[in-house]
Amino acid sequence: MQNQSFVIEFVLLGLSQNPTVQKVAFVVFLLVYIATVWSNMLIMVTIIGSPTLLESPMYYFLAFLSFLDACVSSVITPKMIVDSFYGRNTISFEGCMMQLFAGHFFSGVEVIVLTAMAYDRYVAICKPLHYSSIMNRRLCCVLVGTAWTGGFLHSIIQILFTFHLPFCGPNVIDHFICDLFPLLKLACTDTHVFGLLVVANSGSVCIIIFSLLLVSYGVILFSLRKHTSEGQRKALSTCGSHIAVVILFFVPCLMVYTRPPSAFSFEKIVALFYCMLPPLLNSLIYTFRNKEVKNAMRKVWNRLVVMSHERKMLHV
Secondary structure, three states: OOOOOOOOEEEEOOOOOOHHHHHHHHHHHHHHHHHHHHHHHHHHHHHHOOHHHHOOHHHHHHHHHHHHHHHHHHHHHHHHHHHHHHOOOEEEHHHHHHHHHHHHHHHHHHHHHHHHHHHHHHHHHHOHHHHHHHOOHHHHHHHHHHHHHHHHHHHHHHHHHHHOOOOOOOOEEOOOOOOHHHHHOOOOOOOHHHHHHHHHHHHHHHHHHHHHHHHHHHHHHHHHHHOOHHHHHHHHHHHHHHHHHHHHHHHHHHHHHOOOOOOOOOHHHHHHHHHHHHHHHHHHHHHHOOHHHHHHHHHHHHHHHHHHHHHHHHHO
16 A cells, blocks of 8 residues: 655644743753663663673663663654754654654563563562573573564554555644654544554553563562562562562553543653653662662773773873
């Protein structure tokens, strides 16, 4: 089926048309983006530079999650920064489709990675004697491969249908990103069935995986009764970080993609929340609640300081 679109670019209304609000948004978006990329890259470098951490499945997945958070933020936030600075909120049709695909792709991968991390904690707490044999490197690689595949399939389904919708009328999107429901309002055809498809694809994925995660953490917390008080404290600390990350990621997604395809007053605010805050807060939550990561960061930092000092001495 040929794309019958006559629209070559879209106009994004953004958060506000007020110049003052746009300037404030520029500063906030820029600071959040720098903090997000810097903190997630720091975690990645720390784990990759610490062989003992990298050998642990939990930190292996954490490094992967940090990479995904940096990617998710980079898909959306730089465009928002540029738009807020110049006040020109336009995006080409192809750019819109690419943003839509990349955003759902990396988010889809992250959903499966969060599920893999929950399974890792389940095995570690509920089956500690079999942990090393179950969570081996081969299984970790299979789970990562599954995450990439699942994210691609989820995103390609969305983009194939969206790309073939006819856009022949208005090109103004009342949003700051190209997303599914705002685009449906501009299509020159009946999108009722497609709206239901979006809910069935994105919405059902969020509901099913979020429910599985809640059940798995419920089982984990129930099994902690058999552990010592020290074991309970450590397990609760780790699981608390995971649960906080899961809630930050899934609750806004559920609010956006499990509703009927119609607007609600807080849509932009909710979208802004799940686009910007989870990628930033994920790294902070895991870092501040994890002594091993903080100790590894200190070692990496000290190593970099020593290398920098030695390099200066060589040039003297």
